Amino acid sequence: MKAFQYTRATTQQSAIDAIAKPGTKIIAGGTNLIDLMKRGVIAPDKLVDINQLPLNSISVNKLGHLHIGALALNSAVAEANLVKDLQPLLAMALNAGASPQLRNMATVGGNMMQRTRCAYFYDTTMPCNKREPGSGCGAIGGYSRMHAIFGASDKCIAVHPSDMCVALAALDATVTVSGRKGQRLIPFTEFHRLPGEHPEMDNTLAPGELITGISIPHNNFAKNSYYLKIRDRQSYAFALTSVAAALEISNGTIKQARLAMGGVAHKPWRLFDAEKALVGKPATEESFKQVAEIAMQGAKAYEYNKFKLKLAPATLVEALKHAAGLV
Amino acid sequence: MKVKEIIGQITNDIMTNDPMTKEGLSRVDGRLxxxxxxxxSAEYKVKDLVYGVLVGSTIAKGTIKSIDTKKAEAAPGVLSVLTCFNAPKIPGYQTDTPSPKGPLKIFYNDQVYxxxxxxxLVVADTFERALFAASRVSAVYESGPxxxxxxxNISTAVAPGRGKDFVKGVEDTWNTAPVKIQQEYTIPTEVHNPMELHATIARWDADDKITVYTKTQGVKSTQRSIAQAFKLPPENVQVTAPFVGGAFGAALRTWPHEIAAVxxxxxxxxxxxxVLSRADMFTSVGYRPYTWxxxxxxxxxxxxxxxxxxxATGQSSVYEDFTEGVVNISQLMYASPNINTRYKIVSLNVNTPTxxxxxxxxxxxxxxxSAMDELSYQLNIDPIDFRMRNYAETDPGNDKPYSSKYLSDxxxxxxxxxxxxxxxxKPGAxxxxxxxxxxxxxxGMFGAHRSSATVLARMMADGTLVLQTAVTDIGPGTGTAMVSIASEVMGIPAExxxxxxxxxxxxxxxxxxxxxxTSTxxxxxxxxxxxLKEKFKSMAGNTDASNYTQILKQQNLDKLEVTTSSKGGAEQGKYAMYSWSVHFMKVLVHPTTGVVKINKAISVADAGLIISPKTARSQMIxxxxxxxxxxLTEEAIIDHRYGRLVNNxxxxxxxxxxxxxxxxxxxxxxxxxxxxxxxxxxxxxEIATIGVAAAVANAVYNATGKRVRDLPITPDKLV
Structure with a gap:
C-alpha cells in the first residue's frame, strides 16, 4: 500500500473542497476502499474521512418520502423501523449483502461507490480496462462466470456487486449530491453507468461531488415486495443473479410494478419493459413467466455465465411469486 | 499381576464405562x-523481531532474467531482499538426489514452475514496511508455454511409482455384467484454508543452533527437515508448536517459506x-488436487x-510427483470378484498438492x-440394501480378517x-x-493405523501427573483424549x-x-x-498402590517417572484394520433456481471405542x-490463459x-x-469427511433426478 495522507473533514464544504484535488478519495466505512488500496488497485495520495459529517439520519417527510443520509450504516438502515415499514424491499436487499460485520461498517454512500468484484480488476498483474484503461478485458475470454449478461461492452463485462443498489434502482430512488456548484439530484437509475468505452467510470458523479443522501418516494409496494438473491453460498457471497420485485396489487390485478436485477450488469438493471407488461395482469405465475421473457430480451452470455440466461428469469419469476404472496 | 493382565483389566474398565453415556471431558485447553x-506460532514475542513478506511470480513457467530490488531496498526499514540471485545457498539443497524431482527449493535457481x-523475500523492521517494500519488487521474465x-493434458498422464495398477480377478470385466454403469467424475482443486495462516518465527541462538516457532503437524519432522536443510544436528533445531489453528494436512511437511524464514x-x-497471506495459502502450502x-x-x-x-488421474506439479490413494477405496470397500484400478498423474505448472x-x-x-448410487437406481434397489448385498466380511484385496468392522451398525x-x-x-418425486x-x-473408510510413540509419565509429589510427548494438536482435541486415557488408567481426576x-x-x-x-x-x-502404576505397585507392598502421593512420601521421592515406547506388533500383518463411516443427507433443492439447502446431516462412525466423546463429536461434525x-461450495479456479488463480x-x-x-x-x-x-x-x-460429498450428490439426485458429477454442486449446475 502506498503511503497516503489522512484527514478528517468536519464540514461538508471542507470535504467537497478536499476531494476537488486529484488523487484524493473519500473514506467512510472503508470496507471496499481499504481492500482496493491493500491490493494496489487504487493508490490515493490522500484520504478524507467524512464520518464526522452529520449525514446519517433516516427520516420521512410529510409526503411519505423516505430520506436516508449517505453515512447511515447498512445495518442501521436495514434495522430501522421506518425502512422496514415503508420500504421493506430495501431492508431485505441490505440484509442479503455482505456479512453482519461488513454491514456494521459500510455506509449507504459507500455501498453505492463500491467497485466491481471482478477478479481481473482486483489482480494488478492481469489486464483490466476498468483499472487500467487500454490494458484489455481479462474477463472476456477468461473466467466470466460472475459477469454481465446485459449492457456490457467489448471493453468490460464486469457487474456492480451491490444488493442495496438493486432495490434502490427498483424503488425510483433519487441521489442527492453536493459539489462546488451546489446541490443536484440524480435519478438512481442514472447514477451508475454502463461500461461503454469508459469502464473506468463507474457512475455519473462529477469530480468533486459528494453523495449526501438518497430519497425514496412514497409508494404502495410495502405489502408486496421481495428481494431474492441466488448465490453460491447462503451468506457472504455475491449474487449470481438477484431480483428486487415490488408490486401494487389490487383484487389480484397488478396496478404497478417495479423490477430490477443484480449480478447481471455494470449497474443495477432496471426492467422497465417487464414492469409495463405486468400492469393490468393478474398476479399469477403465468404472468410472471411471460414478463420474464420480456425481461431477458437482449441478454448475451459469455463462456462461463450462460447459466444466467436461465437463472435470471427463474430468479425473476420466483421473486415475483414471493412478492405476490404466492410462495 | 503381569503388565499384560493389567492392560486387559484397564481395557475392560474403559469398555464397561461407556463414554457415550457421558459427555466426557471438555477440551482441556478450551479456556486457553x-x-x-x-x-x-505468529504470537511469540521475540526480541528484535523483524518481518518477512514473500513476493510471488506473475508467470506460470519460465526463467527469471532479473529482479529489480533497488526500490524495495531503498524503502524505509528494509533490511534485506532475498532472491535467487543473492540468497546464500542453503547447504542441504546442494546435495541433490539423482532424481531431478523433489520439493521446491526456494531461491535456488532462476526457474519459475x-x-x-x-x-x-523482503525483510523489514515492521510488517507494514516489509509489505510495502514487497510491492516495489519487480521481475523480468522470459516466459515459456x-x-x-x-x-x-490428460494424454500426458503417467503412472507414478506408487500408483501400481491393482488387479483382483479379471481386469475390466465389469462390462460383461448384465447391469452396469460407467461414468466420469471430477473434483476441482480444494484448498485446506485453516483459519490460522501459516506462520514461522525463526531465531538463530548460535551459529549452529536455532529456535523455530512454526505451524506444523509434526514438530519432529519439521526439526528433521530444517536440520537437513541447514546441515545441523537435529537436536540443535528447537521446534515449538503447542497450538495449531487447524491444518487438515496443510502443515504436514516443511514448506519453502519456512526454510526462507530460517x-x-x-x-x-x-x-x-x-506469516503467509491468505493468497499465499493457495500457492505455498498445497491443496487437494483437481482429479478426473x-x-x-x-x-x-x-x-x-x-x-x-x-x-483416476490427478494433478501434480512439474517439479514433484504427488500421489494419493484416490482409487484405493474401490479396492477395499465392497466384496466383488473382480476389481481393478489405475491411477495416474499429470505434471502441470502448479504448486505441489498435499x-x-x-x-x-x-x-x-x-x-x-456416486457410481454405487447410480447403479442402485438402475437396479432399483435401496442404496443401503445394495451396499449390504456387497458387504465385505473380509478385506476384498487380500482376504484378511478385519480387526473390527461395524459399518452395518x-x-x-x-x-x-x-x-x-x-x-x-423415485427421484424428483x-x-x-x-x-x-x-x-x-x-x-467412507480409512486405514486404522498405529505407529510408534514414546511418552514420559511423571507422578509429582503433589499428585500431579505430567505427561510429555512431542505430538501436536491441530484441533481434534488430542490433549483432551490423552488426559482422558491417563485419568482412566491412573484413577486420578483430569485436573x-x-x-x-x-x-x-x-x-x-x-x-x-x-x-x-489417538491410536498411537x-x-x-x-x-x-x-x-507407572505397576512401578507404584511394586513399591507399595501391601499398602494401597493408588495413593501415589503417600507412596512417594514413604519412599522419600519427589517424583516417580517412566518413559515408555509403544507400537503395534504382529497383529498389523494379520488383520485388515480400518475405520468406517457413513453419511446421510436430507437436502432441499429449489426446482427453478437450483439452490441446494442441506436440511439435515447425519454422520456415523465406526471408530472403535470413543475415548473423548465431546471432542470426537466435534471432530466428526x-x-x-x-x-x-x-x-457444494469449494473450488479454486485457475484462468488457464495465465495459469493464475482468480479466486484466492x-x-x-x-x-x-x-x-x-x-x-x-x-x-x-x-x-x-x-x-x-x-x-x-x-x-x-479422515472418515469424518470421506463419503460426505457423495452423500450430498446422491441426495441431490434423489431430490431432482439430476446427477452432478463435477463438484461443487452450485446452482448453475441444477438450473
Missing part, C-alpha cells in the same frame, strides 16, 4: 483457546517472522457386484459412492436418525413447500494431569495426520500409565462440514458459512477394536 491465552511461486489444465534470520542476524475419475461397475440383477474398475483431510479417499469415495444408526424410511426411491426433497447416503506437547525436545511422537494419533499416542499414554464444502481469497473461494450448515449430528457405533491397540480406539479424522 477462548480467552486468547493459547499462543500460536508455477504462478505465485515465491521469487523474493505453461500448462495448468488437467483436462487438456535463511532470512541467518542473513539479517535477527529473528524473522514470516472414471468408475465402471457391473452387477447382477440381484445386486451382487461382478466387477469394479476405477481409474494431503487434505481424507486424502485421496475423499476424492475416490465421491466417485465410487453405522448404516442402521444413520438410517434411523435421518428418517431413511421417508425416502422415495417429493416436494416440501415448493422445494424438491431428497435423501442420500454414502460410506491433576498436565499434558505437555508440541515441542521437539519431548519424547518422539508421530506427525499428526492420517488418523493415527493414546496407546503410548496408556502403556506409560500402566507401567467438523469433518462433515468440510465435506459439505467439498460438495475468502470472498471468492467459498468455504461454507453458518448459513450453509444445517443441524449436523454425529453418532458412533462405539465398539472397541480389541486388536489394533490396547485402548480400543480407531482413527476418526
Amino acid at each position: 483457546k477462548v480467552t486468547g491465552q493459547a499462543k500460536y 508455477f504462478n505465485g511461486q515465491p521469487i523474493a 505453461h500448462q495448468t489444465n488437467l483436462k487438456d 535463511l532470512a534470520a541467518k542473513v539479517t542476524g535477527k529473528p524473522v517472522k514470516l 475419475q472414471k468408475v465402471s461397475i457391473g452387477a447382477n440383477p440381484d445386486g451382487k457386484l461382478f466387477g469394479i474398475t476405477h481409474e 494431503p487434505m483431510r481424507g486424502p485421496g479417499e475423499a476424492t475416490g469415495a465421491f466417485a465410487l459412492e 453405522a448404516y442402521k444408526i444413520g438410517a434411523e436418525k435421518i428418517g431413511w424410511s421417508n425416502r422415495n426411491q 417429493v416436494t416440501e413447500n415448493g422445494w424438491l426433497a431428497g435423501y442420500g447416503m454414502a460410506a 491433576k494431569i498436565k499434558f505437555d506437547m508440541g515441542d521437539s525436545s519431548l519424547p518422539p511422537s508421530p506427525t499428526q495426520g492420517g488418523s493415527q494419533i 499416542v493414546g496407546s503410548a499414554v496408556h502403556d506409560a500409565c500402566v507401567e 467438523g469433518g462433515t462440514i468440510m465435506g459439505i464444502g467439498m460438495a 481469497n475468502f470472498a471468492d473461494y467459498h468455504v461454507p458459512v453458518q448459513a450453509d450448515i444445517p443441524q449436523v449430528e454425529a453418532y458412533f457405533v462405539n465398539k472397541p477394536d480389541t486388536i489394533l491397540n490396547p485402548i480400543g480406539a480407531k482413527g476418526m479424522g
